[in-house]
Amino acid sequence: MDLQYNQEEEQFRAEVRAFLAGWPLRGEEASLPIAEQETLFRSQAIERGYVYRDIPREYGGGGQEPDVLKDHIVRAEFGRAGAPGSSFLQGPAMLAPTLMEFGSEAQRRRFVPPTLREEIRWCQGYSEPGSGSDLASLQCSAALEGDDESGEWVINGQKIWTSNAQNSHWLFGLFRTETDAPKHKGISYLLVPLDQPGVEVRPLKQMTGGLDFNEVFFDDARTGADCIVGERGQGWQVSRATLKHERNLIANPNLMRDHFDAVVDLARTTLRNGRPAILDPGIRQRLSEIECYVRTNETSNLRQLSAAARGEELKCMLPMMMNKLYSTDTMQRLMEIAYELVGADGLLAPSEADLAGYAKGEGPTGWVEQWMFSLGPAIAGGATNIQLNIIGERGYGLPRDQRPTR
Numbered sequence: 001m002d003l004q005y006n007q008e009e010e011q012f013r014a015e016v017r018a019f020l021a022g023w024p025l026r027g028e029e030a031s032l033p034i035a036e037q038e039t040l041f042r043s044q045a046i047e048r049g050y051v052y053r054d055i056p057r058e059y060g061g062g063g064q065e066p067d068v069l070k071d072h073i074v075r076a077e078f079g080r081a082g083a084p085g086s087s088f089l090q091g092p093a094m095l096a097p098t099l100m101e102f103g104s105e106a107q108r109r110r111f112v113p114p115t116l117r118e119e120i121r122w123c124q125g126y127s128e129p130g131s132g133s134d135l136a137s138l139q140c141s142a143a144l145e146g147d148d149e150s151g152e153w154v155i156n157g158q159k160i161w162t163s164n165a166q167n168s169h170w171l172f173g174l175f176r177t178e179t180d181a182p183k184h185k186g187i188s189y190l191l192v193p194l195d196q197p198g199v200e201v202r203p204l205k206q207m208t209g210g211l212d213f214n215e216v217f218f219d220d221a222r223t224g225a226d227c228i229v230g231e232r233g234q235g236w237q238v239s240r241a242t243l244k245h246e247r248n249l250i251a252n253p254n255l256m257r258d259h260f261d262a263v264v265d266l267a268r269t270t271l272r273n274g275r276p277a278i279l280d281p282g283i284r285q286r287l288s289e290i291e292c293y294v295r296t297n298e299t300s301n302l303r304q305l306s307a308a309a310r311g312e313e314l315k316c317m318l319p320m321m322m323n324k325l326y327s328t329d330t331m332q333r334l335m336e337i338a339y340e341l342v343g344a345d346g347l348l349a350p351s352e353a354d355l356a357g358y359a360k361g362e363g364p365t366g367w368v369e370q371w372m373f374s375l376g377p378a379i380a381g382g383a384t385n386i387q388l389n390i391i392g393e394r395g396y397g398l399p400r401d402q403r404p405t406r
């Protein structure tokens with residue numbers, strides 16, 4: 001593993017740093033609402049070819065040759081500067097790369113540029129009340145009325161746990177279109193506008209006080225026949241592409257390191273028996289153990305990066321699954337310590353400030369909310385038990401776990 005950048009990469013890093021000196025914005029631009037400032041800065045970053053690097057210019061991206069090390073430099077430098085880079089929203093992070101892989105030319109031109117600019121906001125409609133881990137059993141149906149060109153899909157049924165649907169314009173999701181086909185082959189991947197009479201979005205209140213989740217009901221909702229991504233019945237395959245990007249999004253090693261450092265600071269500033277909690281041998285032991293996981297995760301990610309830089313394709317999804325498993329598990333253990341450190345103050349959560357933050361669409365900020373929130377990513381994008389089974393069975397050739405009989 002070679003951890004040094006070469007001269008060209010160092011020069012690229014210096015350029016990126018010089019560009020990032022412009023964040024936060026100054027002068028008149030600094031008085032714009034923060035979301036507008038972020039959009040403005042991100043557009044400049046796209047123009048320079050720093051973010052959405054390998055999406056061609058004609059689809060609104062940076063138009064650069066793929067280069068994993070430059071991607072890595074951009075991610076690290078943007079993260080260090082706290083600057084808005086590639087967005088974590090479902091549209092730019094999950095749908096845009098899926099459309100680049102499976103979408104038609106017309107779909108790419110219509111949807112990718114406004115998605116990267118965040119003018120169209122998307123949510124992901126996969127899960128249903130009876131279909132989560134066993135997603136292929138989904139029942140929400142779409143029937144084609146008319147022909148492939150000018151017809152419409154008519155959609156009926158329900159989705160659940162649809163993150164951010166309340167703030168989204170469109171939904172990308174899985175629908176049963178081939179009623180006679182075996183369950184994995186009867187599913188199609190459709191793009192559906194939410195602002196129409198046949199769609200009702202009902203928010204679900206979470207224990208954090210936030211309203212990030214929704215139920216989405218379809219009652220003869222409609223979308224164009226041309227809004228199918230891939231072929232009829234190919235939705236399962238298309239959704240695997242989106243899932244790959246979702247897991248990568250959840251398993252961000254920089255985030256894990258930032259959270260670890262923040263919890264160490266909390267332990268330094270919180271008192272236990274009149275002394276900083278960091279001096280408590282129990283807390284020290286647990287933090288050291290977690291730091292080993294944080295470092296192992298960083299090293300594993302660097303190993304994958306080195307392999308990618310050498311042009312070695314990852315042969316399967318297992319490393320990504322392990323990254324996800326590892327980071328969500330470590331994050332939970334870390335947040336558990338934070339929750340313990342805040343002690344009785346935790347009883348007051350969520351605070352007025354946290355609730356106000358939620359109302360503005362910000363994520364969890366208080367420690368207790370972050371602890372509650374840390375439980376979710378271990379379920380989203382494939383629950384931990386399922387990931388463990390796949391890694392054990394397909395990765396290590398262990399005997400198959402018992403399957404429920406249906």
Ligand SMILES: Cc1cc2nc3c(=O)[nH]c(=O)nc-3n(C[C@H](O)[C@H](O)[C@H](O)COP(=O)(O)OP(=O)(O)OC[C@H]3O[C@@H](n4cnc5c(N)ncnc54)[C@H](O)[C@@H]3O)c2cc1C
Pocket residue numbers: 123124125126127128129130131132133134160161162163164375376377379380381382383384385386389401403404
């Ligand atoms: C933070 C968060 C965000 C989400 N966002 C979205 C979204 O935007 N769009 C969307 O469509 N969905 C979303 N989801 C839903 C998510 O995809 C599902 O929660 C997930 O697939 C699990 O499904 P389930 O909740 O029905 O649990 P179940 O599938 O009922 O699982 C319950 C438990 O049983 C275990 N289990 C189930 N089957 C097996 C098996 N065969 N072997 C071993 N153990 C098993 C699971 O591991 C889990 O512990 C989100 C979930 C979370 C937590």
